Amino acid sequence: MSEKLKHKKPFWKRFLKTIVIIAASLIAIYTGLNLWLRIPDPKIADMSLTKKEVIQNNGFSSFGNNRLRHSESGLWEMYVEGDEFERGVAIGKLEKNLLNYQETVFVEQIKQIIPSNVYLSALRIFIGFFNRNLPKNIPDEYKKEIYGISLSCTHAYDNIGTPYERQLNYHAAHDVGHAMQDYMLVGCTSFAVWNRNSADSTLLIGRNFDFYVGDDFARNKIVAFYKPAHGHKFAMVTWAGMIGVLSGMNDAGLTVTINAAKSSIPTSSATPISILCREILQYASTVDEAYAIAKKRKTFVSESILVGSAKDNCAVIIEKSPDNMGIYRSNKEWLVCANHYQSDTFENDAKNIENINTSDSPYRQKRMEELIERDLPVNPQKAASILRNKEGVGDKHIGLGNEKSINQLICHHSVIFEPEKQLMWVSTAPWQIGKYEAYDLNKIFKHPDFSQEIHTDSLTIKEDDFLHSIDYQKFLQYRSLTKIIKRALKEKTPLPANTVTNYISANPEFFYVYDLAGDYFRMMKNNPEALKLWNSALTKEIPEASEKQNIQKKIDKNK
Numbered sequence: 001m002s003e004k005l006k007h008k009k010p011f012w013k014r015f016l017k018t019i020v021i022i023a024a025s026l027i028a029i030y031t032g033l034n035l036w037l038r039i040p041d042p043k044i045a046d047m048s049l050t051k052k053e054v055i056q057n058n059g060f061s062s063f064g065n066n067r068l069r070h071s072e073s074g075l076w077e078m079y080v081e082g083d084e085f086e087r088g089v090a091i092g093k094l095e096k097n098l099l100n101y102q103e104t105v106f107v108e109q110i111k112q113i114i115p116s117n118v119y120l121s122a123l124r125i126f127i128g129f130f131n132r133n134l135p136k137n138i139p140d141e142y143k144k145e146i147y148g149i150s151l152s153c154t155h156a157y158d159n160i161g162t163p164y165e166r167q168l169n170y171h172a173a174h175d176v177g178h179a180m181q182d183y184m185l186v187g188c189t190s191f192a193v194w195n196r197n198s199a200d201s202t203l204l205i206g207r208n209f210d211f212y213v214g215d216d217f218a219r220n221k222i223v224a225f226y227k228p229a230h231g232h233k234f235a236m237v238t239w240a241g242m243i244g245v246l247s248g249m250n251d252a253g254l255t256v257t258i259n260a261a262k263s264s265i266p267t268s269s270a271t272p273i274s275i276l277c278r279e280i281l282q283y284a285s286t287v288d289e290a291y292a293i294a295k296k297r298k299t300f301v302s303e304s305i306l307v308g309s310a311k312d313n314c315a316v317i318i319e320k321s322p323d324n325m326g327i328y329r330s331n332k333e334w335l336v337c338a339n340h341y342q343s344d345t346f347e348n349d350a351k352n353i354e355n356i357n358t359s360d361s362p363y364r365q366k367r368m369e370e371l372i373e374r375d376l377p378v379n380p381q382k383a384a385s386i387l388r389n390k391e392g393v394g395d396k397h398i399g400l401g402n403e404k405s406i407n408q409l410i411c412h413h414s415v416i417f418e419p420e421k422q423l424m425w426v427s428t429a430p431w432q433i434g435k436y437e438a439y440d441l442n443k444i445f446k447h448p449d450f451s452q453e454i455h456t457d458s459l460t461i462k463e464d465d466f467l468h469s470i471d472y473q474k475f476l477q478y479r480s481l482t483k484i485i486k487r488a489l490k491e492k493t494p495l496p497a498n499t500v501t502n503y504i505s506a507n508p509e510f511f512y513v514y515d516l517a518g519d520y521f522r523m524m525k526n527n528p529e530a531l532k533l534w535n536s537a538l539t540k541e542i543p544e545a546s547e548k549q550n551i552q553k554k555i556d557k558n559k
Contacts, residue, residue, distance in 0.1 A: 039134070039161075058451060059452075061094055066091075071454075071455065072453060073437050073455065075221055077450065079448045085145070085147070088147060092150065092153070107157055127169055137297075138168070138275055146243060175301045188207065191206055192335055193333070193376070194313055203313055203419050204416070204417070205308045207257040207415055208387050209413050210410055224237075235249055235424060244273075247413065249441065260301070261321070262354065286312055302320065316335075317343070327343055336368045339355070340361040368386070381461055390409070398541035401478070403543035407431070422442045423456075424441070435460055435462055436460065478503065482516065500517045518533035
């Protein structure tokens with residue numbers, strides 16, 4: 001035997017050595033990537049504020065002049081003031097429990113989608129790489145505010161990133177959710193009326209923020225009142241840790257609401273749209289000023305920003321994509337904003353044309369226009385009725401929860417603004433069918449007394465009658481049975497004989513009950529019944545062209 005073969009190591013030793021080298025290399029790469037992708041904390045000269053503690057008062061919490069209370073309506077109400085780091089620390093201290101709950105809910109939702117720890121680690125690297133330039137695209141003021149909040153975050157999720165990295169990335173995650181149209185996380189509708197179309201001739205704006213990532217995520221809505229050291233005082237509706245603006249109004253009578261438009265999946269981060277809207281709300285008082293701020297920032301998703309201005313006594317829609325920007329002005333003294341662009345700038349844009357031809361956005365726009373024209377001139381009570389409407393065009397019954405409805409029964413919050421009067425109404429649970437509480441910004445900023453309820457009772461818009469109806473109970477049954485049938489499909493287990501019949505009767509005009517029931521019978525190898533149900537689904541109002549095509553494919557495949 002040759003010396004070479006005599007001294008050759010056994011195969012298993014060579015194999016083990018190879019595995020060890022590969023594992024060590026992967027660990028080194030993973031560690032190196034984590035260090036490379038690490039986002040440095042902002043530099044703060046004086047950290048002494050972080051040593052102070054929250055004081056529990058009679059019915060509210062305080063941190064210096066900052067306040068947080070839980071209203072009897074179920075809404076959380078917060079007042080903060082000072083410079084950016086002061087605000088952040090105060091928000092973090094006051095919201096600590098809400099902040100930890102919100103993050104836990106969000107992370108658990110991600111784990112349901114991606115249950116593998118290996119894939120979660122890969123996702124962490126991907127997000128780090130994707131957002132590696134995120135800090136460069138967020139103004140220092142907001143980075144310091146987010147950092148102040150992050151000091152109160154839990155360390156339970158440090159495997160995902162540092163508290164600051166996580167809070168920064170969560171603002172970008174909102175944009176990624178907007179870009180992922182196939183998941184239908186968003187489908188907002190908003191409108192504005194002014195002059196003769198408004199009951200008192202002043203500007204009035206209404207919006208539904210249909211952003212849905214689970215009931216738990218929407219449980220703790222916060223109405224936040226900001227008095228920053230620089231810029232305008234403003235109010236917005238948000239959740240714990242979120243400093244970006246989704247729906248807000250400032251003391252100059254400028255309002256901002258956002259509606260997602262069709263986007264490609266972004267390849268790298270820029271300025272999150274909610275951060276851009278925060279900058280507009282804090283530093284603009286007119287449409288022109290809002291447009292100038294929007295123009296100087298690059299965003300990585302497409303968005304419609306409905307801007308209302310008391311000074312201009314009108315509203316416009318700033319339409320922004322990663323590569324272009326336009327503005328839509330109406331000559332009707334009212335306008336509607338759904339999820340597609342309307343300005344000349346995007347008239348020939350391929351993504352926008354596709355969105356108009358294949359999504360439910362034009363249908364919702366048509367329905368909103370129909371409701372507004374029927375209710376002119378509009379006052380806050382009529383605005384609430386419009387935002388709560390569940391029927392389709394021509395008052396057609398299209399099923400509860402249909403994405404073609406103005407009220408899809410998923411909304412995180414619904415808001416009505418009267419900018420000139422500094423009044424805003426915020427919906428209470430469930431969705432927008434609970435009462436709308438009224439807030440007078442003039443009074444709240446003048447005397448931020450949180451020892452008692454701060455909403456204005458005399459202006460409350462009462463809850464929708466639907467809340468006390470049999471149809472509402474049927475809708476709750478529909479939601480419950482949807483989960484049961486989905487679980488049966490996942491686990492491939494049969495259901496009691498009357499389950500599907502009860503499911504269909506709970507929401508008989510909604511295409512989805514027939515679609516899902518068909519899937520169940522296909523699993524049970526009852527093709528004739530499956531085909532019958534899928535064909536029934538095609539006779540109903542289906543929101544997306546892709547959903548209709550998917551049902552037709554199932555029919556063709558299983559004939």
